[in-house]
Amino acid sequence: MNIVLGHTQYGKAETHVVRVFRDHEPHEIVDYVVSVAVTGDFTDVHLTGDNARCLTTDAMKNTVNAYAKEAGDAVRQPESFAAALARHFVADVPQVERARIQIDATPWDRLPSGGQPHPHAFSKRGSYVRTVTVTDDGTTAHVVSGVRDLVVLKTTDSEFHGFYEERYTTLAPTTDRIMATSVTAQWLHTDTDVDWGKSHDRVLATLSGTFAGHHSFALQQTLHAMGDAIITEQPEIAEVRFSLPNKHHFLVDLSPFGVENHQEVFHADDRPYGYIEGTVRRDDAPDPGPDAFDPGQGW
Template sequence: MPVLGHTQYGKAEVRVVRLFRDTDPHGIADHNVSVALSGDFADTHLSGDNSRVLTTDAIKNTVNAFAKEHGDAARTPEMFGLVLARHFTELPQVARARVNLETYPWRRLDAGGVPHPHAFARDGSHVRTTTVTRTADDAEWVVSGIRGLTVLKTTDSEFHGFLTERYTTLAPTDDRVMATEVTAQWWHGTLPDDPDAAHVAVLDALTSAFAGHHSLALQQTLFAMGSAALTAVPGIGEIRLSLPNKHHFLVDLSPFGLDNPGEVFHADDRPYGLIEATVRRDDTPDPGDAFDPGQGW
């Protein structure tokens, strides 16, 4: 006999752009918000009784209204996610609210060498991600992150001494191009007072570690990057990193009578190696539902 398992529902990808005109220079926050609610909603599946269902249209309207009513919170995705999650878990039928945000950075334009007070350009280097989860018993988890940050170093990367067997064809190297597209998620054991500053600090730590680390394997560089993030922001309990190899293969130019001493490469997007790991403090508590399969990477 069929039985109902876990359910959740909500509104996905509510795109809200909040301008801050009350200060000079102006500010901008650009969020893509998805909300998922779970709890006592079995009747709508089993009998069509919708009396406990908050409409997804109301969820969308709440996101937009809160961008106005909670303007200070809307400046940062972590705080905006928290006020939304706290609101939705006030409904007695909601056992858990999860708010996912993608935040698109903008940078201020210059005019005559001076930052313009109200002109911006989209910064396409990465997308800032945030997931806030709250339960009806007031447990909260805030997970910040980035995705789509492509980084490359032209040297200081080796890969050798690996296992060889019948199907191994890769040649060892002591000098290679190393490139990856960083996806990172870090769980705040303690939410910082200034989430924006913490985000910048983690981003700087990740990129500085990538640049400055002499790599014997992407796995080793991943651990160095994660360790640097934990050092930069003490309130982070753990960070998860997903680093796909963005392979660059040296092009054979010998048919044309040309030497190619590590100058001309072919960038190949697949298949690719995929390196993933968690770096956590040895004394950090288990984050529990912060990284459950509903969110995972």
């Protein structure tokens, strides 16, 4: 029996970097948590402990911080910043064959002042995290944008009935319910010459508008409707992957107190919860490889 070294990768996880742009008024700010992973010619490190080809993870952290200044306008959008970092590691470090950069971007809003947005005072939005994964093998770069923790809820236009029933089924069918979820979505671009901020805003608007306006018979159906609308709106998006946990709201029985409850008072329960995942893609969507999507986002 022979023992061989399989797939390996390593990197620096979760370097938190904040960049302030002071080149004009009002100031701009970006807030990124950046993770770097590389693969390549690192066999000797594992087999013999020879570190001659080992790029230190500390150097990766330093690169992230330095590129937050050196990459200029590319830093303003997480996709272009991730692409610049990935290209650096593949192009400038000979033993790196493939680089994957993941960024969580936290939005900040301007504080109001005198009825106007303040030019250099901000509050963290906190409602969702913008995500990016860029992989680069020296020949092709794949850009996957996304969102995490986007909590959405609608108080009606959601039904769930006609489902398969067996001896353990106790859920009652309903023609009117609260539907809520915390959206994690990732979408693959086929073009890297993109106005990333505009594209991201359009996806969020399409996703949110579809969720709000779609009369749903199941969260799975709404998942498909959101993906279909995103790709139809932006044909350069080839694939959308969703992870949608149910945020259950159960009608509270107030009859013991002589009170009628007409879909007005609910108990919000955090677990256990249904967990719906699915992919909507063009039939000619390219294969970006096994690690283009962030597996930590539910895939």
